[in-house]
Amino acid sequence: MKPDDTDLAEMQQPDAAAIPGMDGDGSHEEPRMSEAEEARAERLDEDDRLKPEFVEAVREALVDEHGDVRDLVEPLHPADIADLFEILPREDRPALARGISDLMSGEVISELNDYVRDDLLESLPPDAIAEIAEQLETDDAVALIEDMGAREQAAVLAEMELEDRAAIESALSFPEESAGRLMQRDLVAVPEHITVGDLIDYMRDNGDLTTEFWEVFVVDPAHRPVGTCQLSWILRCPRAIPISDIMKREQTLLPADMDQEEVALRFQKYALISAAVVDKAGRLIGQVTADDIVHIIQEEANEDTLLLSGAGEGDINEPIRTSYSQRVRWLVANLGTALVASLIIAAFGAAIEKLVALAVLMPVVASIGGNAGTQTMAVSVRALAMNQLTRSNTRRVIWREMRVALLNGVTVAALIGGATAMIFTPMLGVVIASAVVINIITAGMAGVLVPVIFDRLDQDPAVASSVFVTMITDSMGFFAFLGLAVASGLVG
Amino acid sequence: MKPDDTDLAEMQQPDAAAIPGMDGDGSHEEPRMSEAEEARAERLDEDDRLKPEFVEAVREALVDEHGDVRDLVEPLHPADIADLFEILPREDRPALARGISDLMSGEVISELNDYVRDDLLESLPPDAIAEIAEQLETDDAVALIEDMGAREQAAVLAEMELEDRAAIESALSFPEESAGRLMQRDLVAVPEHITVGDLIDYMRDNGDLTTEFWEVFVVDPAHRPVGTCQLSWILRCPRAIPISDIMKREQTLLPADMDQEEVALRFQKYALISAAVVDKAGRLIGQVTADDIVHIIQEEANEDTLLLSGAGEGDINEPIRTSYSQRVRWLVANLGTALVASLIIAAFGAAIEKLVALAVLMPVVASIGGNAGTQTMAVSVRALAMNQLTRSNTRRVIWREMRVALLNGVTVAALIGGATAMIFTPMLGVVIASAVVINIITAGMAGVLVPVIFDRLDQDPAVASSVFVTMITDSMGFFAFLGLAVASGLVG
Numbered sequence: 006m007k008p009d010d011t012d013l014a015e016m017q018q019p020d021a022a023a024i025p026g027m028d029g030d031g032s033h034e035e036p037r038m039s040e041a042e043e044a045r046a047e048r049l050d051e052d053d054r055l056k057p058e059f060v061e062a063v064r065e066a067l068v069d070e071h072g073d074v075r076d077l078v079e080p081l082h083p084a085d086i087a088d089l090f091e092i093l094p095r096e097d098r099p100a101l102a103r104g105i106s107d108l109m110s111g112e113v114i115s116e117l118n119d120y121v122r123d124d125l126l127e128s129l130p131p132d133a134i135a136e137i138a139e140q141l142e143t144d145d146a147v148a149l150i151e152d153m154g155a156r157e158q159a160a161v162l163a164e165m166e167l168e169d170r171a172a173i174e175s176a177l178s179f180p181e182e183s184a185g186r187l188m189q190r191d192l193v194a195v196p197e198h199i200t201v202g203d204l205i206d207y208m209r210d211n212g213d214l215t216t217e218f219w220e221v222f223v224v225d226p227a228h229r230p231v232g233t234c235q236l237s238w239i240l241r242c243p244r245a246i247p248i249s250d251i252m253k254r255e256q257t258l259l260p261a262d263m264d265q266e267e268v269a270l271r272f273q274k275y276a277l278i279s280a281a282v283v284d285k286a287g288r289l290i291g292q293v294t295a296d297d298i299v300h301i302i303q304e305e306a307n308e309d310t311l312l313l314s315g316a317g318e319g320d321i322n323e324p325i326r327t328s329y330s331q332r333v334r335w336l337v338a339n340l341g342t343a344l345v346a347s348l349i350i351a352a353f354g355a356a357i358e359k360l361v362a363l364a365v366l367m368p369v370v371a372s373i374g375g376n377a378g379t380q381t382m383a384v385s386v387r388a389l390a391m392n393q394l395t396r397s398n399t400r401r402v403i404w405r406e407m408r409v410a411l412l413n414g415v416t417v418a419a420l421i422g423g424a425t426a427m428i429f430t431p432m433l434g435v436v437i438a439s440a441v442v443i444n445i446i447t448a449g450m451a452g453v454l455v456p457v458i459f460d461r462l463d464q465d466p467a468v469a470s471s472v473f474v475t476m477i478t479d480s481m482g483f484f485a486f487l488g489l490a491v492a493s494g495l496v497g
Numbered sequence: 498m499k500p501d502d503t504d505l506a507e508m509q510q511p512d513a514a515a516i517p518g519m520d521g522d523g524s525h526e527e528p529r530m531s532e533a534e535e536a537r538a539e540r541l542d543e544d545d546r547l548k549p550e551f552v553e554a555v556r557e558a559l560v561d562e563h564g565d566v567r568d569l570v571e572p573l574h575p576a577d578i579a580d581l582f583e584i585l586p587r588e589d590r591p592a593l594a595r596g597i598s599d600l601m602s603g604e605v606i607s608e609l610n611d612y613v614r615d616d617l618l619e620s621l622p623p624d625a626i627a628e629i630a631e632q633l634e635t636d637d638a639v640a641l642i643e644d645m646g647a648r649e650q651a652a653v654l655a656e657m658e659l660e661d662r663a664a665i666e667s668a669l670s671f672p673e674e675s676a677g678r679l680m681q682r683d684l685v686a687v688p689e690h691i692t693v694g695d696l697i698d699y700m701r702d703n704g705d706l707t708t709e710f711w712e713v714f715v716v717d718p719a720h721r722p723v724g725t726c727q728l729s730w731i732l733r734c735p736r737a738i739p740i741s742d743i744m745k746r747e748q749t750l751l752p753a754d755m756d757q758e759e760v761a762l763r764f765q766k767y768a769l770i771s772a773a774v775v776d777k778a779g780r781l782i783g784q785v786t787a788d789d790i791v792h793i794i795q796e797e798a799n800e801d802t803l804l805l806s807g808a809g810e811g812d813i814n815e816p817i818r819t820s821y822s823q824r825v826r827w828l829v830a831n832l833g834t835a836l837v838a839s840l841i842i843a844a845f846g847a848a849i850e851k852l853v854a855l856a857v858l859m860p861v862v863a864s865i866g867g868n869a870g871t872q873t874m875a876v877s878v879r880a881l882a883m884n885q886l887t888r889s890n891t892r893r894v895i896w897r898e899m900r901v902a903l904l905n906g907v908t909v910a911a912l913i914g915g916a917t918a919m920i921f922t923p924m925l926g927v928v929i930a931s932a933v934v935i936n937i938i939t940a941g942m943a944g945v946l947v948p949v950i951f952d953r954l955d956q957d958p959a960v961a962s963s964v965f966v967t968m969i970t971d972s973m974g975f976f977a978f979l980g981l982a983v984a985s986g987l988v989g
Contacts (some may be wrong), residue, residue: 236728295766295787307796314875364856383806
């Protein structure tokens with residue numbers, strides 16, 4: 006049976022929504038909400054966040070012996086259940102897990118924040134964890150157990166079925182945060198010579214195939230990828246067409262040991278939906294899909310913000326001692342750099358005693374320089390991460406930042422110099438204006454060079470650039486201002 | 498014909514690569530590279546960046562009358578050609594565009610950085626731009642012309658075919674950075690009552706259908722979405738099964754005016770590959786796919802880093818005057834906040850004149866506080882962006898940050914206090930230690946509260962939090978240290 010064209014609407018046209026026949030049964034209903042939508046609307050606000058009243062209701066149900074927390078939580082999507090766990094205070098989480106045990110699907114577990122999840126898992130025996138892991142795709146199962154201690158990991162793996170266990174052990178053999186850990190091993194791979202019809206029949210006949218795929222990978226006899234084929238192309242071709250006629254030969258292959266940040270960049274650059282992961286011999290061993298990459302990109306981009314500010318992983322769910330140890334090291338490093346600045350000030354102690362206005366104004370010069378340095382540094386770190394700042398254009402970018410710095414410096418110097426000249430003396434105005442220009446230009450230079458040097462040394466530029474740039478701008482700020490004040494004879 | 502099972506390999510098993518039959522023709526070839534791969538390897542380094550030597554070769558070919566730049570560039574992927582434009586100095590770009598005019602596909606154009614693209618387009622007449630826009634999907638075409646002046650935009654639209662023009666005009670009617678601008682209008686929508694067989698026949702018969710889809714949307718007679726169906730499900734079901742039996746009713750609908758940041762969060766939270774965009778009446782008007790979202794997530798996450806540092810859009814390709822105007826405003830704001838700190842110092846001028854050690858040490862207290870404030874602020878801004886910090890847990894997060902601040906404060910205070918006591922006087926050590934603890938705790942409080950307050954006021958917390966937090970930590974640093982020095986009788 007060939008369907009009537011008017012029954013099938015394809016929206017190439019802006020007004021396709023009004024295709025005749027789609028309104029065929031004449032029912033011009035008002036927009037209505039399904040029951041599930043209504044239940045969701047009661048629980049989530051317009052920004053898709055759980056409403057405080059709902060969270061409160063759950064907490065009350067948890068303490069009330071007759072409260073049925075399961076009824077409250079049941080309409081939520083697994084991702085929202087995971088959010089609920091994160092928002093609840095730590096002490097309420099085990100009670101919630103008990104109250105909704107049948108809703109604790111693998112999907113909920115894999116959506117949980119790492120810290121919240123590990124915390125919950127600690128209360129579970131290995132066989133319960135193994136049972137959860139078996140429900141998950143390989144990549145999620147790996148994420149579940151990769152942070153466990155070796156002994157606990159072994160105990161969980163021992164409880165798993167051989168097949169799942171082998172898959173996880175193999176994934177764990179790849180480096181952390183690599184394509185090999187990210188990939189799922191379930192995929193559909195076919196030889197070049199089959200036809201569209203063969204492929205469809207094969208898929209219809211094999212009920213245990215994965216459904217999580219968006220492309221079919223075409224492989225040679227040695228199982229090396231030779232092309233990919235979007236499902237939409239397969240659906241649109243007559244049965245007799247060979248797969249090799251419709252596949253795309255050019256494809257992005259991900260070596261299993263490629264870092265996940267690189268994987269994410271490839272997905273972004275080439276707008277991929279899925280990509281093949283290959284082993285050292287070039288054989289297809291898994292696939293990475295765009296929905297997993299979305300998490301990675303968010304993670305990596307946030308990582309840079311947090312690293313730049315010295316906040317470590319910066320997760321509000323991490324244990325206090327982790328936050329403390331990650332942050333305090335940068336504060337101590339900052340203490341060291343601040344002491345360098347103090348030494349410079351101390352060298353000019355006599356000048357300050359004579360002219361206390363120097364002490365009043367010197368933090369301004371340092372602060373403006375620090376701010377300008379942070380701006381340039383953020384731009385450079387991002388450009389490095391996005392592969393936009395490379396050896397080919399480093400000099401051009403530095404020259405660009407110098408010109409921006411000069412413009413910024415002159416503007417800010419005019420303002421602070423003018424104000425200082427009016428309130429104190431014209432000479433002090435000239436001194437502070439010159440110091441500001443010098444410091445902003447220094448900041449621009451340091452803001453590009455420090456991250457670039459870290460990158461050339463194969464260090465993550467987001468990690469330590471901040472400390473160095475601040476040290477440079479603080480020291481230069483105090484030195485230029487106090488030095489010029491002395492050199493100009495102001496405190497002579 | 499039913500294919501032989503051994504011909505079709507599906508990799509559920511870790512060792513599936515060795516499935517018998519796949520090696521059937523006995524050819525154990527060594528891994529080899531195709532010609533295209535070789536050409537790429539010559540041009541790109543292992544991090545997928547264009548090699549400096551290649552970029553240099555292109556520049557030489559551009560000045561050499563006999564150089565054939567097209568031969569050099571031809572093996573590159575469109576995304577790499579776009580990278581090449583970005584890496585070349587501005588003055589070389591028009592020559593490259595002329596030299597490879599037949600390679601300047603819509604894909605290259607849509608991958609170009611906004612500034613580089615607008616710059617190139619300025620040299621083209623409206624009909625040439627219209628021709629490029631017509632090659633693109635609606636969302637890319639909209640991105641191409643949305644930043645043009647009204648008059649140029651009208652000129653380009655006037656040159657386009659009616660159909661494409663209507664699609665773009667309709668997209669432009671939605672707010673900037675909304676789902677309506679992001680969506681593509683080409684999709685496949687079908688009524689509930691058809692079968693898998695009907696759908697496949699329909700797609701085979703309609704050659705002009707889009708191929709860029711991963712799910713089929715099922716709609717009711719009023720064209721409102723009632724469910725979605727992954728292509729893999731369709732491929733695996735017998736022809737007689739009704740679509741309504743295999744579709745998933747629960748789906749994430751995106752209102753056309755939803756902000757792209759919210760859209761990206763939905764894709765991430767619910768691990769979507771594509772999602773339906775609906776108008777105010779709930780009718781399906783387009784789809785957003787994960788490959789587009791990958792860009793948005795990167796953009797939005799970077800935006801926060803750059804905004805926090807006051808670097809505006811922070812693109813190394815933006816014109817210098819844009820960088821200048823975006824950055825100088827924050828430097829001027831910073832000047833204002835630095836002056837508040839100066840006023841506080843000025844109030845203690847007499848004390849500093851008597852004890853110049855105060856001037857030497859006071860920047861340390863302010864700097865440590867600023868650093869601690871930035872750490873907490875980065876964590877809070879991220880948690881707000883990820884919907885992890887909500888009304889339900891604000892108080893808990895503040896309490897958490899207070900405890901981290903106390904630990905950090907005590908550690909840093911012990912170090913600086915001890916050193917000061919040894920070098921200067923024990924009393925000055927006590928004073929600076931107390932000031933550091935006070936300032937780090939203040940920083941922790943401000944680092945959470947300032948972003949949360951901006952968020953409650955519906956302002957982007959990444960934009961202005963930095964200025965306020967720095968002002969608070971600078972002022973409190975100087976005030977606590979100098980005030981305690983006076984109160985303790987140190988400067989008699």
